[in-house]
Amino acid sequence: MILVGDSLAMVVMGHDNTLAITVDEMLHHTRAVRRAVRRALVVADMPFGSYHGTVAEGVANAVRFVKEAGAEAVKIEGPRVELVAALTDAEIPVVAHLGLTPQSVHRMGGYRVQARTAETAMRLKADAVALAEAGAGAVVLEGIPREAAAAITAELTVPTIGIGAGPECDGQILVFHDLVNLSFSPQAKFVRRYADAAAMFRGAIERYREDVEHRTTRTWGTRAIRERSLGQTVLITGVLFISLSSSEAVQEHFHADPKEQNSNNHECCGFAIRRRFTIRFGQGHSEEHKGNAENPSPDSLHERRVRRSFPEKFIHAVAI
Structure with a gap:
């Protein structure tokens, strides 16, 4: 699975958060990824505001990602069970996203770990079960304790994809630019850097400047x-x-x-x-x-x- 995430608003376009990116910008990047991918499942993030109105508006915008950008599934944040059911009825596969949902950064008061109490962890598990029953094909769990992620993974019949949620999830996902140190902003604590592309590019540009x-x-x-x-x-x-x-x-x-x-x-x-x-x-x-x-x-x-x-x-x- 390759997720064209709205985090590109930050790591590619230089915004402070993911809220500024538009549907047209996400469509543009999804098209570019679609042209390069041959086998992996291409999932497109639906940006903030594209599904926060009526269910009909959300379905219409999701259809654009499938028809205009070639996405094979869309990802939405939050326990939007009715929307997931409507998208499933419209033959559009859905990936749900719970826990630390970046589009809710203002409501959460920042990028903070979620489900830290037993009550909120139980509520999160109930949301995950409801989304899976509504038709979600997978659930992304971000920024929650590994114990909560493990309990949700054991409860669901669909895969869980973790990002900062511990190793017990069925799969893991990470922002590419964080993985190779090409981010504009400070990285989350759970991010493990596997390469330093920024240093490589900087060195190449410096050597070119010297040659010139x-x-x-x-x-x-x-x-x-x-x-x-x-x-x-x-x-x-x-x-x-x-x-x-x-x-x-x-x-x-x-x-x-x-x-x-x-x-x-x-x-x-x-x-x-x-x-x-x-x-x-x-x-x-x-x-x-x-x-x-x-x-x-x-x-x-x-x-x-x-x-x-x-x-x-x-x-x-x-x-x-």
């Missing part, structure tokens, strides 16, 4: 031309990206040869020219330039077309 500073980056073209432009030395080869000041600049000043245009590369903020050429800015000079005024080289002709197409006042930066 020492001009030891590799080029994939057969020619490398050093230009001094805008007060900086840049290496031009292969794909040159010219940043324009606005979309109006693109519309008004883009007049390159249509045969050399690639519409797939034309965007409102710039244009990628997919060929090798030299280009000069200001008083810069090229270390490699062939041809003369009477017999210009193809590259110099292309250079003139580029400079005619992109007036210098609109050129802000050159990057490879």
Whole structure:
């Protein structure tokens, strides 16, 4: 099972909690996961507000996850027995979620362990049984004592999936970004880190920066031309990206040869020219330039077309 969780609001989008993410954003991420998965069951979290109104509204939003995103099941938080029954009648598999439910963070007063007393543990077990009887195919138990999770697991005929609920659950789940240290916020106490991807990425970016500073980056073209432009030395080869000041600049000043245009590369903020050429800015000079005024080289002709197409006042930066 792969759960596309609303925790991506925090670990991917940088929000403080899971409440801000929308249905459309969850659909977007679920589609991306669906395209990559071949065998695992894809479960989509229904975000806050998508099932907190009427049962009909909840079913309609769940249908979108199945039809538009390819989810094979949806997950909802809380003891919503009527909604689980309605989703089951609509042929939509449901995973229930009890215990520490992140969408209830304000009501709980923070991310706190739940079912800490005998009374609340018994109530939680009754909710789990009711959800299973209503049609839930599995129950996620989060942030509860292992004794409570063990008692619920023993009572249910459907699997329990634990996250911070002890090893007695039938299965375990963990946020991928927590597992490899790619989270923005402090991790929960029960999270065990299995790798440090943040340190790996940081080291790779630092080494790349050093290569750029020492001009030891590799080029994939057969020619490398050093230009001094805008007060900086840049290496031009292969794909040159010219940043324009606005979309109006693109519309008004883009007049390159249509045969050399690639519409797939034309965007409102710039244009990628997919060929090798030299280009000069200001008083810069090229270390490699062939041809003369009477017999210009193809590259110099292309250079003139580029400079005619992109007036210098609109050129802000050159990057490879």
